[in-house]
Amino acid sequence: MSRQIVLVGRALGAPTAEQTLASLAGRLAERLGHPVRPALLDHGERSVHGALDQCLADGATDILLVPAQVPRDRYLETWSRKATAHWIQKAGMDTGVRVAAGVSETNEVVDALVAAVSGPTRPINESPDAFRSPSWSEITAHRRHVFVCRGPRCSAYGAAGIAKTLSAHLRERGQDDDAVLVTNTGCLVPCNLGPMVVVHPDDVWYTHLDDEAVRRVVDEHLCDGMVVDELRTPRPAPAGAPEPQAPPPQPPEDT
Numbered sequence: 408m409s410r411q412i413v414l415v416g417r418a419l420g421a422p423t424a425e426q427t428l429a430s431l432a433g434r435l436a437e438r439l440g441h442p443v444r445p446a447l448l449d450h451g452e453r454s455v456h457g458a459l460d461q462c463l464a465d466g467a468t469d470i471l472l473v474p475a476q477v478p479r480d481r482y483l484e485t486w487s488r489k490a491t492a493h494w495i496q497k498a499g500m501d502t503g504v505r506v507a508a509g510v511s512e513t514n515e516v517v518d519a520l521v522a523a524v525s526g527p528t529r530p531i532n533e534s535p536d537a538f539r540s541p542s543w544s545e546i547t548a549h550r551r552h553v554f555v556c557r558g559p560r561c562s563a564y565g566a567a568g569i570a571k572t573l574s575a576h577l578r579e580r581g582q583d584d585d586a587v588l589v590t591n592t593g594c595l596v597p598c599n600l601g602p603m604v605v606v607h608p609d610d611v612w613y614t615h616l617d618d619e620a621v622r623r624v625v626d627e628h629l630c631d632g633m634v635v636d637e638l639r640t641p642r643p644a645p646a647g648a649p650e651p652q653a654p655p656p657q658p659p660e661d662t
């Protein structure tokens with residue numbers, strides 16, 4: 408039997424979460440003598456499905472999922488299990504995948520905290536200026552604001568690649584934060600349509616995206632101001648809202 412472990416956490420926009428989890432996975436693998444793969448439920452590049460696919464490609468017959476979050480995060484535990492259940496059905500792997508208790512539920516986490524309390528300390532001597540810099544009062548003058556869903560299901564469906572392509576193509580087209588502001592978000596609700604982005608103020612939802620579709624959204628909508636109708640999913644009108652009017656024709660924006 409070939410055992411592999413998936414150490415799953417959440418990034419929530421923390422830029423170093425992937426490296427931290429990968430380093431922890433490496434140290435754990437050394438200690439246990441089994442391969443340990445880091446995975447992020449949301450907001451990261453290493454998705455749970457990606458890690459499970461790698462385990463399968465390496466011939467794993469026994470996979471253990473370990474939620475590695477302190478303090479306890481029930482969202483992580485619940486959605487890791489649901490994402491894995493989806494993967495098990497798709498991969499046709501009906502046995503051999505189990506989940507461990509979250510680390511914050513173990514007594515050993517208290518030992519780790521005791522070690523931190525009794526270990527080396529240092530004074531806090533950072534300047535507070537960066538925290539309250541006047542530049543944090545400025546709202547960018549962007550024309551459009553794009554929200555990229557990085558929730559658990561969109562992450563499983565490839566949101567990390569979509570986010571990367573979006574940023575890279577915006578850079579190639581010379582669109583900085585003052586033209587198009589991009590924000591990664593948590594779940595936007597219609598997860599089955601992921602991966603997705605929403606463009607405001609136009610209120611346009613682009614769904615089931617792939618790299619080519621994202622490049623079209625950048626070129627046609629974000630640069631030229633023309634909504635890509637064939638890639639959008641219309642949003643129902645709020646109850647009691649007036650009938651929508653046809654928008655006036657829009658001239659190209661970068662001429």
Ligand code: FES
Pocket residue numbers: 556557558559560561562593594595596597598599601
């Ligand atoms: S995870 Fe993207 S809409 Fe729910």
